[in-house]
Amino acid sequence: AQSVTQLGSHVSVSEGALVLLRCNYSSSVPPYLFWYVQYPNQGLQLLLKYTTGATLVKGINGFEAEFKKSETSFHLTKPSAHMSDAAEYFCAVDMLSGATNKLIFGTGTLLAVQP
Amino acid sequence: DTGVSQNPRHKITKRGQNVTFRCDPISEHNRLYWYRQTLGQGPEFLTYFQNEAQLEKSRLLSDRFSAERPKGSFSTLEIQRTEQGDSAMYLCASSSTSDGPADEKLFFGSGTQLSVL
Numbered sequence: 001a002q003s004v005t006q007l008g009s010h011v012s013v014s015e016g017a018l019v020l021l022r023c024n025y026s027s028s029v030p031p032y033l034f035w036y037v038q039y040p041n042q043g044l045q046l047l048l049k050y051t052t053g054a055t056l057v058k059g060i061n062g063f064e065a066e067f068k069k070s071e072t073s074f075h076l077t078k079p080s081a082h083m084s085d086a087a088e089y090f091c092a093v094d095m096l097s098g099a100t101n102k103l104i105f106g107t108g109t110l111l112a113v114q115p
Numbered sequence: 116d117t118g119v120s121q122n123p124r125h126k127i128t129k130r131g132q133n134v135t136f137r138c139d140p141i142s143e144h145n146r147l148y149w150y151r152q153t154l155g156q157g158p159e160f161l162t163y164f165q166n167e168a169q170l171e172k173s174r175l176l177s178d179r180f181s182a183e184r185p186k187g188s189f190s191t192l193e194i195q196r197t198e199q200g201d202s203a204m205y206l207c208a209s210s211s212t213s214d215g216p217a218d219e220k221l222f223f224g225s226g227t228q229l230s231v232l
Contacts, residue, residue, distance in 0.1 A: 004157075036223075043119065043223035044158070044206070051217040090157050101148060101210055101221045102171065105157025 002027060004093050006106035014114050019063075019078040021109045023091030026072060032094040033074040034103065035065055039087045047089075050074065061085070086113045117141075119224035121207050127230045128197055135193045136227045140209030147190050148221065149182055150206040151175070158206055164190060165212075197231045204228050 007022040025031060035047040048059025055067040065076045074091060088110045092103040120139040128134050140147050145166050150158035161180070162172045166187040176182075179197075184190040194201055204226040210219050 009155075041225065043225045044208075044221075045223070046220055049220075092157070100163060100171070101146070101208070101219060102160050102163065103158075103221075105159070107155065107157050 002093065002104055004091050004104055004106040006091050006109050008109055009107065010110050010112070012112040012114060013081045015083055016080050019076070019081045019085065019111065021076040021089050021091075021111065023065075023074045023076065023106060024072050025074065025091075025093045027093065033065075033067060034092040034094070035059065035063070035074075035076050036090045036092060036105075037087050038090065038108075044090065047076070081111075081113045083113050083115065086111055119207055119209055119222050121205075121224035121227050123227060124225065125228045125230075127232065129232050130197060130199060132197055133193065133195045134197060134229065135191055136205055136207075136229075138190045138192070138207030138209075138224060140188070140190070140207070141211075141222055142188075144209035144211045144222075145187070146210045146212060146219075147184055148208040148210075149190070149192055150208065152204040152206055152226070153202075161192075194229075197229075199231045202229055202231045 003026050005024045033050040036044040037047050038044050047063050048057045050057045050067045058064045063078045088108045090108045091106040122137045148163040149161040152158040161176050162182050164184040179195045182192045206226045208221040208223045210221050
């Protein structure tokens with residue numbers, strides 16, 4: 001079965017510290033991989049996506065993620081956390097390689113940033 | 116570009132009642148998606164339209180659920196004979212396929228929160 005696993009439902013970091021949110025997927029075909037962010041009372045917003053090509057993907061707000069096929073991972077990182085990064089983050093996979101945006105989402109990671 | 120608009124923001128209903136939600140996508144977006152999100156879970160795909168055609172429905176979408184997009188613009192999602200298990204956030208998203216699959220990007224609305232008492 002196709003699935004996405006996000007390790008850690010809650011992550012807390014200090015302002016200025018490294019942010020690392022983990023995502024692993026299972027797939028029998030090359031996937032498209034996504035990270036979305038959800039701020040309170042707002043819709044999901046695309047942070048970045050991997051389709052093909054360069055495995056290190058840069059997104060908005062200083063976030064980036066690296067596709068590692070051997071580890072079936074797509075972890076999200078940001079070198080220095082800001083208070084405004086506090087939100088819920090969802091990893092997702094499109095198993096049809098972009099034929100549709102029928103996405104399978106992980107359960108989310110709530111990021112807290114401490115002053 | 117005014118974004119994806121969903122109405123109402125909140126809906127409280129009694130078990131057994133029918134409810135209808137509306138989604139207005141970004142204009143000229145040819146694809147429209149419905150997802151459902153329950154507490155502590157990520158969104159789950161329900162169905163999607165390309166223009167006015169409903170191309171796929173998830174097995175999550177029971178016979179009590181029906182979605183339409185009559186003119187290829189706004190969409191409605193109706194739930195008949197609501198059950199407490201239908202309580203969730205219903206999310207709408209739209210996209211354009213004009214630039215090809217690698218560049219297709221989903222824009223989500225803020226959702227409609229349904230509470231079935």
